[in-house]
Amino acid sequence: MTKKWNAERKHEHYYKMAKKNDYRSRASYKLKQLNNKFKIIRKGSYVLDLGAAPGGWSQVALEIIGEDGLVVGVDLQRIRPFENENFIGIKGDFTSEDTITKIRKAMEGTAEVVLSDASPKLSGIKDIDNLRSADLAETVLKICDLTLERNGCLIMKVFQGEEFERILKEIKQKFKIVKTTKPASSRKASTEMYVVAKGFKKDLS
Numbered sequence: 001m002t003k004k005w006n007a008e009r010k011h012e013h014y015y016k017m018a019k020k021n022d023y024r025s026r027a028s029y030k031l032k033q034l035n036n037k038f039k040i041i042r043k044g045s046y047v048l049d050l051g052a053a054p055g056g057w058s059q060v061a062l063e064i065i066g067e068d069g070l071v072v073g074v075d076l077q078r079i080r081p082f083e084n085e086n087f088i089g090i091k092g093d094f095t096s097e098d099t100i101t102k103i104r105k106a107m108e109g110t111a112e113v114v115l116s117d118a119s120p121k122l123s124g125i126k127d128i129d130n131l132r133s134a135d136l137a138e139t140v141l142k143i144c145d146l147t148l149e150r151n152g153c154l155i156m157k158v159f160q161g162e163e164f165e166r167i168l169k170e171i172k173q174k175f176k177i178v179k180t181t182k183p184a185s186s187r188k189a190s191t192e193m194y195v196v197a198k199g200f201k202k203d204l205s
């Protein structure tokens with residue numbers, strides 16, 4: 001059996017599981033696996049989910065936080081609303097000042113957790129896509145400076161390109177503990193990597 005065949009089978013497996021369990025995307029399993037391992041989101045957490053559509057990560061975050069806490073989901077695409085009262089969806093580009101203002105208003109103060117599974121629109125040219133992913137990561141870090149509370153946590157996807165080590169260095173300056181990981185449900189062939197960071201040093205921002 002070829003590697004490609006195995007990867008496709010795994011892809012199909014998470015797709016079927018998501019459908020069966022009523023998750024909005026296969027990506028839900030990535031956050032579930034990351035959170036089981038690193039215990040980032042807890043009951044009652046205040047969570048900002050950047051690049052949230054169709055809402056798979058927000059859905060998992062809502063399950064974990066329960067009735068207290070808040071999830072604010074932001075995406076260029078409309079996020080179909082949830083029944084939960086503690087979800088706020090924002091349609092907008094999180095690299096724009098206007099959207100950042102809306103995020104800060106919706107968070108009513110600071111976030112305890114920032115999530116970003118944001119991906120640029122893929123051009124198919126690896127170097128360009130990696131650079132765009134790095135640009136998004138830079139903006140996510142800027143949003144952390146503005147919204148994340150001291151000792152808060154971040155889970156962020158970054159493509160492993162030329163800029164990856166520089167971004168990682170920047171994250172290590174801002175957070176006390178930083179790990180890179182690829183959840184089992186992430187395709188091996190994809191360059192995506194997840195950075196999990198704990199202990200935001202708010203005073204350095």
Ligand SMILES: C[S@@+](CC[C@H](N)C(=O)[O-])C[C@H]1O[C@@H](n2cnc3c(N)ncnc32)[C@H](O)[C@@H]1O
Pocket residue numbers: 024025027028050051052053054055056057058074075076077092093094095117118119120121136
């Ligand atoms: C892989 S999907 C996220 C999947 C999501 N985590 C889930 O579980 O359903 C990446 C998302 O990032 C969004 N995105 C990319 N750049 C963005 C930006 N500048 N502002 C807002 N959303 C952005 C895309 O629209 C896309 O929906």
